[in-house]
Amino acid sequence: GQQLNQSPQSMFIQEGEDVSMNCTSSSIFNTWLWYKQDPGEGPVLLIALYKAGELTSNGRLTAQFGITRKDSFLNISASIPSDVGIYFCAGQLPRDFGNEKLTFGTGTRLTIIP
Amino acid sequence: ETGVTQTPRHLVMGMTNKKSLKCEQHLGHNAMYWYKQSAKKPLELMFVYSLEERVENNSVPSRFSPECPNSSHLFLHLHTLQPEDSALYLCASSPLAWGTDTQYFGPGTRLTVL
Numbered sequence: 510g511q512q513l514n515q516s517p518q519s520m521f522i523q524e525g526e527d528v529s530m531n532c533t534s535s536s537i538f539n540t541w542l543w544y545k546q547d548p549g550e551g552p553v554l555l556i557a558l559y560k561a562g563e564l565t566s567n568g569r570l571t572a573q574f575g576i577t578r579k580d581s582f583l584n585i586s587a588s589i590p591s592d593v594g595i596y597f598c599a600g601q602l603p604r605d606f607g608n609e610k611l612t613f614g615t616g617t618r619l620t621i622i623p
Numbered sequence: 624e625t626g627v628t629q630t631p632r633h634l635v636m637g638m639t640n641k642k643s644l645k646c647e648q649h650l651g652h653n654a655m656y657w658y659k660q661s662a663k664k665p666l667e668l669m670f671v672y673s674l675e676e677r678v679e680n681n682s683v684p685s686r687f688s689p690e691c692p693n694s695s696h697l698f699l700h701l702h703t704l705q706p707e708d709s710a711l712y713l714c715a716s717s718p719l720a721w722g723t724d725t726q727y728f729g730p731g732t733r734l735t736v737l
């Protein structure tokens with residue numbers, strides 16, 4: 510089955526630093542999504558990408574849909590304490606795969622060191 | 624407030640108990656999903672309902688029984704669970720099943736099976 514490799518698994522940074530994480534796949538995806546999950550809560554959608562090469566920003570967050578359609582990255586600039594949490598990528602398969610399931614990465618846990 | 628609510632937020636049950644998880648969406652969506660989230664594993668899709676009909680059942684053990692009485696409500700009935708079923712159970716909804724519509728998640732039910 511399709512797998513998403515998300516890296517890094519965890520990050521320890523200081524407040525104010527920039528953050529970069531990415532997802533790669535062996536399969537082509539039609540859509541890439543980035544979610545953030547706070548402790549004890551469900552994932553919340555941050556950015557959705559629908560076209561290869563698309564670069565989209567949401568405040569301090571920027572995400573790109575890789576030109577090969579097999580990867581995506583998420584950048585966070587000037588991190589703040591509320592950025593702490595787990596970030597998930599998710600890819601949606603093309604319709605000709607049978608159905609357009611969402612496949613999730615294993616997550617990147619972001620911790621900010623005081 | 625994501626528009627998707629789940630109750631209870633926490634549940635502890637013995638292996639012989641019967642309990643139900645409830646999900647309600649206030650977004651006017653037509654598709655609803657159950658996911659299982661275990662530590663250090665990607666989200667696992669369990670069931671998908673589209674217009675109250677089950678369209679996906681991902682080889683889930685029969686001790687998990689979903690019910691979708693209408694497009695706003697989704698239940699997960701639990702009976703004779705195992706300790707390895709302890710996890711965060713997430714409900715999600717989207718305007719249509721699959722397609723390019725993004726899924727919106729509820730806060731989850733943290734289930735512990737003793």
